[in-house]
Amino acid sequence: MIEIVAAKDMELKDILSRDAEKAEDVSQTVDKILENVRLFGDKALREYALQFDGARLEELEVTAEELQAGWEAVDARFRETLALARQNIAAFHEKQVRQNFVMAEQPGVVLGQRYTPIERVGVYVPGGTASYPSTVLMDVVPAKLAGVKEIVMATPPGADGSVDPAILAAAKIAGVDRIFKIGGAGAVAALAYGTESVPRVDKIVGPGNIFVATAKRRVFGLVDIDMVAGPSEILVVADGGCDPAWVAADLLSQAEHDRLASAVLVTDSRPLAEAVAVELKRQAALLPRQEIARASLAAGGRIILTDSIAEAVEIANAIAPEHLELAVEDPFALLPSVKNAGSIFLGRCVPEALGDYFAGPNHTLPTGGTARFSSPLGVDDFVKRSSFLYYSREALGQVADRVIEFAQREGLAAHGRSVAIRFEEKQV
Amino acid sequence: MIEIVAAKDMELKDILSRDAEKAEDVSQTVDKILENVRLFGDKALREYALQFDGARLEELEVTAEELQAGWEAVDARFRETLALARQNIAAFHEKQVRQNFVMAEQPGVVLGQRYTPIERVGVYVPGGTASYPSTVLMDVVPAKLAGVKEIVMATPPGADGSVDPAILAAAKIAGVDRIFKIGGAGAVAALAYGTESVPRVDKIVGPGNIFVATAKRRVFGLVDIDMVAGPSEILVVADGGCDPAWVAADLLSQAEHDRLASAVLVTDSRPLAEAVAVELKRQAALLPRQEIARASLAAGGRIILTDSIAEAVEIANAIAPEHLELAVEDPFALLPSVKNAGSIFLGRCVPEALGDYFAGPNHTLPTGGTARFSSPLGVDDFVKRSSFLYYSREALGQVADRVIEFAQREGLAAHGRSVAIRFEEKQV
Numbered sequence: 001m002i003e004i005v006a007a008k009d010m011e012l013k014d015i016l017s018r019d020a021e022k023a024e025d026v027s028q029t030v031d032k033i034l035e036n037v038r039l040f041g042d043k044a045l046r047e048y049a050l051q052f053d054g055a056r057l058e059e060l061e062v063t064a065e066e067l068q069a070g071w072e073a074v075d076a077r078f079r080e081t082l083a084l085a086r087q088n089i090a091a092f093h094e095k096q097v098r099q100n101f102v103m104a105e106q107p108g109v110v111l112g113q114r115y116t117p118i119e120r121v122g123v124y125v126p127g128g129t130a131s132y133p134s135t136v137l138m139d140v141v142p143a144k145l146a147g148v149k150e151i152v153m154a155t156p157p158g159a160d161g162s163v164d165p166a167i168l169a170a171a172k173i174a175g176v177d178r179i180f181k182i183g184g185a186g187a188v189a190a191l192a193y194g195t196e197s198v199p200r201v202d203k204i205v206g207p208g209n210i211f212v213a214t215a216k217r218r219v220f221g222l223v224d225i226d227m228v229a230g231p232s233e234i235l236v237v238a239d240g241g242c243d244p245a246w247v248a249a250d251l252l253s254q255a256e257h258d259r260l261a262s263a264v265l266v267t268d269s270r271p272l273a274e275a276v277a278v279e280l281k282r283q284a285a286l287l288p289r290q291e292i293a294r295a296s297l298a299a300g301g302r303i304i305l306t307d308s309i310a311e312a313v314e315i316a317n318a319i320a321p322e323h324l325e326l327a328v329e330d331p332f333a334l335l336p337s338v339k340n341a342g343s344i345f346l347g348r349c350v351p352e353a354l355g356d357y358f359a360g361p362n363h364t365l366p367t368g369g370t371a372r373f374s375s376p377l378g379v380d381d382f383v384k385r386s387s388f389l390y391y392s393r394e395a396l397g398q399v400a401d402r403v404i405e406f407a408q409r410e411g412l413a414a415h416g417r418s419v420a421i422r423f424e425e426k427q428v
Numbered sequence: 429m430i431e432i433v434a435a436k437d438m439e440l441k442d443i444l445s446r447d448a449e450k451a452e453d454v455s456q457t458v459d460k461i462l463e464n465v466r467l468f469g470d471k472a473l474r475e476y477a478l479q480f481d482g483a484r485l486e487e488l489e490v491t492a493e494e495l496q497a498g499w500e501a502v503d504a505r506f507r508e509t510l511a512l513a514r515q516n517i518a519a520f521h522e523k524q525v526r527q528n529f530v531m532a533e534q535p536g537v538v539l540g541q542r543y544t545p546i547e548r549v550g551v552y553v554p555g556g557t558a559s560y561p562s563t564v565l566m567d568v569v570p571a572k573l574a575g576v577k578e579i580v581m582a583t584p585p586g587a588d589g590s591v592d593p594a595i596l597a598a599a600k601i602a603g604v605d606r607i608f609k610i611g612g613a614g615a616v617a618a619l620a621y622g623t624e625s626v627p628r629v630d631k632i633v634g635p636g637n638i639f640v641a642t643a644k645r646r647v648f649g650l651v652d653i654d655m656v657a658g659p660s661e662i663l664v665v666a667d668g669g670c671d672p673a674w675v676a677a678d679l680l681s682q683a684e685h686d687r688l689a690s691a692v693l694v695t696d697s698r699p700l701a702e703a704v705a706v707e708l709k710r711q712a713a714l715l716p717r718q719e720i721a722r723a724s725l726a727a728g729g730r731i732i733l734t735d736s737i738a739e740a741v742e743i744a745n746a747i748a749p750e751h752l753e754l755a756v757e758d759p760f761a762l763l764p765s766v767k768n769a770g771s772i773f774l775g776r777c778v779p780e781a782l783g784d785y786f787a788g789p790n791h792t793l794p795t796g797g798t799a800r801f802s803s804p805l806g807v808d809d810f811v812k813r814s815s816f817l818y819y820s821r822e823a824l825g826q827v828a829d830r831v832i833e834f835a836q837r838e839g840l841a842a843h844g845r846s847v848a849i850r851f852e853e854k855q856v
Contacts, residue, residue: 113789116766118800253845289842339547346816353847361541384803387772406509409594412681414680415780
């Protein structure tokens with residue numbers, strides 16, 4: 001099911017399946033849907049709800065009554081779990097909130113930077129089997145903390161026109177302002193262009209299938225989008241002191257996501273490598289989603305043997321995994337040498353699942369090696385910076401020559417004149 | 429040359445020319461260039477240098493001797509101006525540097541967030557008439573402050589195979605590590621894929637023509653890119669107390685950039701509006717680039733009359749301009765009501781040119797209304813966040829039920845098992 005290879009015998013680029021880009025091209029279909037929603041608005045959305053979700057909808061928006069009914073349909077225990085998760089997520093993301101700054105260090109000169117929230121944000125939440133209340137919390141809580149004025153959720157309805165109560169409960173706890181029963185590329189179009197009933201947003205976040213991802217790429221620029229996530233990935237760096245059963249369980253928790261998911265173990269211990277391979281076989285057989293898990297381990301699964309844990313971390317940095325577990329004796333000592341990873345799980349008792357749902361850090365993370373340059377979803381994704389500057393006329397006078405000289409060098413005379421004219425004798 | 433319209437008689441979407449997207453489609457040409465550089469590396473780059481720049485190159489990289497020669501070819505006064513600008517830009521951007529944080533508020537639980545610099549960054553610098561040393565400083569200084577290990581500059585050579593000395597001097601002062609004589613889509617390809625002599629980077633920033641912009645879009649995902657900038661824009665909010673000559677000069681400093689540039693005045697004073705219209709005519713005639721300035725004023729120029737300055741700011745927020753001047757009596761009082769703008773110039777003596785070159789805030793700003801959701805280039809663009817979490821086994825035990833419950837709700841049994849297994853009796 002999974003092969004053990006020595007680090008020196010392999011090419012890093014072969015380690016993770018990074019074929020998200022090569023996915024089926026659906027752009028023509030998506031373009032048609034975008035166009036129809038742009039032109040026909042709600043009418044098109046209703047047609048797509050019938051066509052794709054089998055739902056005959058009058059109202060596209062979830063009513064207060066439906067929201068309340070969904071809330072009550074969820075047992076008190078899970079509502080409490082949702083509330084605790086929200087609390088942990090909020091506690092972590094509050095620390096990300098930025099402060100404005102101002103500089104007044106030279107006479108007559110004030111410089112600064114302000115943060116303002118993005119006005120209106122759309123959160124896409126997939127339906128069906130991939131309906132994840134945790135995603136609602138992870139996407140909405142940072143937006144609320146950022147001060148976003150209105151958060152609009154889009155999620156496809158079931159054939160009976162209803163929305164999963166767990167999703168509604170999570171939306172209520174997270175503080176979503178409006179919820180629409182729209183899915184796929186049509187939902188992205190509605191959020192980007194606006195329709196009679198769906199307000200146009202400034203940014204669209206949230207996971208989705210290839211149609212949703214393609215639609216997000218298409219409307220990017222008109223609105224902002226979060227990352228277009230590829231298949232989920234875990235890389236576990238483990239030393240010989242690990243329990244192979246625990247390591248295998250963590251790898252499988254990634255492998256069960258989908259066939260493209262990648263689960264990689266990097267260890268300096270051959271005994272552990274071999275024991276984990278055995279455990280993967282044994283435990284996979286116990287899983288309801290064992291077919292998916294086996295398929296993704298066969299395709300994207302690897303066990304890599306290194307000469308040292310330091311070499312294992314180098315490999316992790318080169319791969320830049322979405323999730324990195326440091327299942328070693330002293331994980332905090334290794335942390336400084338980690339350069340590229342979305343979220344880092346420290347120690348032998350910190351399975352990825354803890355972060356996926358509950359601990360507080362975001363679970364929307366850079367995939368496909370993009371952790372080399374991008375970050376987990378956070379409050380930063382829901383604000384923007386503006387810089388500001390004030391100079392007194394005297395202060396401007398002191399630098400006027402420099403600015404004019406620069407303008408002349410760049411062949412932009414009017415730039416220079418706009419400074420010089422402030423010191424000319426009045427013409428009239 | 430420019431029309432005066434009342435705010436109530438117009439549609440906001442018509443105000444700014446936002447046709448950057450509709451620019452000539454060059455994707456086929458660009459795809460071919462990307463492919464050739466990917467396959468043939470330096471050989472392709474040399475061919476394109478000959479074909480597009482008329483330069484016959486042996487070495488693609490600028491040598492230490494060339495760099496020094498360029499440095500000496502620039503007069504001492506301008507080298508000093510570059511150094512002062514660098515100092516101001518560094519002083520402002522230092523304030524943007526992020527701090528890691530760690531939370532240790534529950535027993536056995538440590539959460540945190542670390543910043544790590546992007547490893548290697550490519551900075552594209554256009555050649556020819558659009559060769560701007562200020563851009564070198566604005567792109568490189570924040571990257572240095574972010575801790576980027578290697579900064580690689582790409583700029584097209586002249587027909588004699590040389591690079592503009594002012595660009596080399598700026599690169600030296602800013603601290604660029606390596607400089608290559610490569611331009612256009614080929615340069616973007618070289619930075620994204622790497623060649624025999626050009627190292628592969630993790631992120632590409634910097635302005636460029638439609639070929640460069642298209643190539644950046646194409647390689648986005650494989651590497652990160654900064655914004656793809658549209659035509660430059662200024663919106664001046666001015667009250668009746670302004671000198672029309674100054675306001676006109678500021679509008680013209682934007683209009684001279686290119687024919688697509690937009691210069692908009694919004695004022696509550698008809699006398700000012702009329703006087704500025706007259707001044708625009710008069711001053712345009714004095715400009716070396718008067719044809720460009722007249723063309724862009726005719727296409728994208730507007731003077732908008734409002735009933736109040738408050739209404740003027742509302743219009744500014746709806747347009748979300750790249751540059752916003754608040755040329756009013758008390759600009760600081762207006763600042764809090766500004767929601768969407770890239771950079772804000774406060775007062776009557778703060779022409780945009782001051783920020784373009786010298787004051788310190790970045791001049792790479794969101795265009796085309798993207799200030800609704802994006803920010804000026806800054807240190808944030810050269811670092812990425814990673815979150816980390818540690819739980820002791822006891823701490824995990826206390827939340828295990830919640831995590832397992834969540835996993836079951838989402839139909840991901842293996843996620844739950846990865847937690848449960850840490851508390852099972854050993855099988856062996």
